[in-house]
Amino acid sequence: MAFEVTTDAAEQTDAAEQTARAALDILRFSFVHYTYPGASQPALNGLSLGVPAGKKCVLLGHNGCGKSTMFLHANGIFRPNLGQVLWKGMAVSYDRAHLLKLKQKIGLVFQDPEQQLIAATVAEDISYGLCNQKLPEAVVRGKVYRTMETFGMTEWAETPIHRLSLGQKRRVALAGVMVLEPELLLLDEPTAYLDQEQTRNFVQELDRIHAAGTTILMATHDIDLAFAWADWVLVMEKGKLALEGEPEAVFSRRDTLERLQLRTPAVFDVWEALPAALREEIGSSRVPRSVEELTAGLRRIAASCIT
Ligand SMILES: Nc1ncnc2c1ncn2[C@@H]1O[C@H](COP(=O)(O)OP(=O)(O)OP(=O)(O)O)[C@@H](O)[C@H]1O
Ligand SMILES: [Mg+2]
Numbered sequence: 001m002a003f004e005v006t007t008d009a010a011e012q013t014d015a016a017e018q019t020a021r022a023a024l025d026i027l028r029f030s031f032v033h034y035t036y037p038g039a040s041q042p043a044l045n046g047l048s049l050g051v052p053a054g055k056k057c058v059l060l061g062h063n064g065c066g067k068s069t070m071f072l073h074a075n076g077i078f079r080p081n082l083g084q085v086l087w088k089g090m091a092v093s094y095d096r097a098h099l100l101k102l103k104q105k106i107g108l109v110f111q112d113p114e115q116q117l118i119a120a121t122v123a124e125d126i127s128y129g130l131c132n133q134k135l136p137e138a139v140v141r142g143k144v145y146r147t148m149e150t151f152g153m154t155e156w157a158e159t160p161i162h163r164l165s166l167g168q169k170r171r172v173a174l175a176g177v178m179v180l181e182p183e184l185l186l187l188d189e190p191t192a193y194l195d196q197e198q199t200r201n202f203v204q205e206l207d208r209i210h211a212a213g214t215t216i217l218m219a220t221h222d223i224d225l226a227f228a229w230a231d232w233v234l235v236m237e238k239g240k241l242a243l244e245g246e247p248e249a250v251f252s253r254r255d256t257l258e259r260l261q262l263r264t265p266a267v268f269d270v271w272e273a274l275p276a277a278l279r280e281e282i283g284s285s286r287v288p289r290s291v292e293e294l295t296a297g298l299r300r301i302a303a304s305c306i307t
Helices: 015-023 067-074 096-105 122-131 137-150 166-178 196-211 223-229 247-251 254-259 266-273 276-282 291-306
Strands: 002-004 025-034 044-052 056-060 082-087 106-109 184-188 215-219 232-237 240-245
Touching: 015 025, 015 044, 025 067, 044 067, 044 082, 044 215, 044 232, 044 240, 056 223, 067 106, 067 184, 067 215, 096 106, 106 166, 122 137, 122 166, 137 166, 166 184, 166 196, 196 215, 196 223, 223 247, 223 266, 232 247, 240 247, 240 254, 266 291, 276 291
Parallel strands: 056 215, 056 232, 106 184, 184 215
Antiparallel strands: 002 240, 025 044, 025 082, 232 240
16 A cells, blocks of 8 residues: 555545554554745655654655755654654654663664764774663673674674774764664665675675564665665655655656656566566466566466476
């Protein structure tokens, strides 16, 4: 199901269904407005959206539509001029103690790892957030070591951050957030500038994190990755939610996507171009999520034709 959000959103979507869905959201934005000091246009202009608990979500939208600004509001770095951010149904409170707790529950990985990595070495950087929690040193050491092991970076423990590649820096930034065991992980364009192999490894890491119980919201411009990976899609336009739903439903809304200047996933286009009889023979009840999945279906048919 996909919901297109208009100014009459409440009328468009059944109110009871809205309420039922809201109860499942780990994070909610309710009519959030934010204008940067000195800016003439709002960056968030009445943004209302929910991040469903336990899902792998992507946040899509044209450059400048407000994705990063949304993330900065999600963990309380920014405070709305108007409207509310709700964590598990409770309005975020902006005093220091609450914000510190919120930052442990909601981990934010910035688009640019240089903005995030502040310590001299990998181990020091991963331990930084824990040191703020005033935990005993042995506990911090244990958590840092286990996290470095999970992320396969024990051999870099003492490596100066500036000697790492961009892909390695991204992994260290992710490890530094995951060591705090957040319940919600926000990733701002994490695969930008990663090569194919690095992207594959990164996505595998995300899948492990999600399987261990973390809800993930990833902002990305990679439509093919979004379709292959996500189970919930949110699309923003000019500081508001424009469209949301399951990937297949969202990417079926060609007219809306065209208006938002977003393309459909390549595998989606190929699937729709196939004759209906061939699609039926492939036998998938849904659009294949990746070229690999589609190719496997076509190979099966080719093999059955030969035998
Ligand atoms: N520090 C700032 N000062 C003033 N305006 C800003 C600032 N940061 C962002 N903006 C403006 O706020 C709006 C939303 O920007 P934001 O960075 O949230 O968009 P985005 O969706 O993350 O874009 P991108 O896909 O390019 O990362 C844009 O119009 C941008 O110009
Ligand atoms: Mg951004």
